Amino acid sequence: GNSVTQMEGPVTLSEEAFLTINCTYTATGYPSLFWYVQYPGEGLQLLLKATKADDKGSNKGFEATYRKETTSFHLEKGSVQVSDSAVYFCALRSGGATNKLIFGTGTLLAVQP
Amino acid sequence: DTAVSQTPKYLVTQMGNDKSIKCEQNLGHDTMYWYKQDSKKFLKIMFSYNNKELIINETVPNRFSPKSPDKAHLNLHINSLELGDSAVYFCASSQGEGNTEAFFGQGTRLTVV
Numbered sequence: 001g002n003s004v005t006q007m008e009g010p011v012t013l014s015e016e017a018f019l020t021i022n023c024t025y026t027a028t029g030y031p032s033l034f035w036y037v038q039y040p041g042e043g044l045q046l047l048l049k050a051t052k053a054d055d056k057g058s059n060k061g062f063e064a065t066y067r068k069e070t071t072s073f074h075l076e077k078g079s080v081q082v083s084d085s086a087v088y089f090c091a092l093r094s095g096g097a098t099n100k101l102i103f104g105t106g107t108l109l110a111v112q113p
Numbered sequence: 114d115t116a117v118s119q120t121p122k123y124l125v126t127q128m129g130n131d132k133s134i135k136c137e138q139n140l141g142h143d144t145m146y147w148y149k150q151d152s153k154k155f156l157k158i159m160f161s162y163n164n165k166e167l168i169i170n171e172t173v174p175n176r177f178s179p180k181s182p183d184k185a186h187l188n189l190h191i192n193s194l195e196l197g198d199s200a201v202y203f204c205a206s207s208q209g210e211g212n213t214e215a216f217f218g219q220g221t222r223l224t225v226v
Contacts, residue, residue: 030212031212032212032213032214034214036217038154042219042220043203043217043218043219043220044156044203044205044217045217046214046216049214051212087154089156093212093213093214093215094212100146100158100161100169101146101158101205101207101214101215102158103155103156105153105154105155106154106155106156108154
């Protein structure tokens, strides 16, 4: 079945450091890929998405490229801020009548000033 | 203009009680979901409805019963609450059966004592 694997946290960085959170997936067909962010005490917000191979999703300085050859969708940001501290979820959705959004286990990012 | 709203935000109740969580979306979406997030932040789908019809029912105890009076509402009723039901429950919606993203509510933190 479809699945998402993402790196375990917590990831602790200093402000302005470079961020990478790894995500790989297993899916039949051609899924869409997503990164969601959950700030403390809040719901999930869509951060960015990519719907086909080689697409790059970007938002708020975050980027991720849909790599079909490596089945990956790694999240990157060049310079993190304290306000980026949150839990980040990689997810996929493969369409069809019973399709559902499948999440990775989440990665907690803590950015220190 | 809240897109997906759920009530209540917090719910504390005793074991054995019956409780309901309500969810409404004003996005015009035809598909709605319930997800459960455990204490380790892991997100697992419970149910999905498309145009008021149940299309996904994961291995959830039958004490959990979703009800969709119309495609803008998906309520979750839980009978005979147990300690292990304590979690954050998220409602979400999306449009169609394609690979589109889902929009999430703010969550309901259920604590069973």
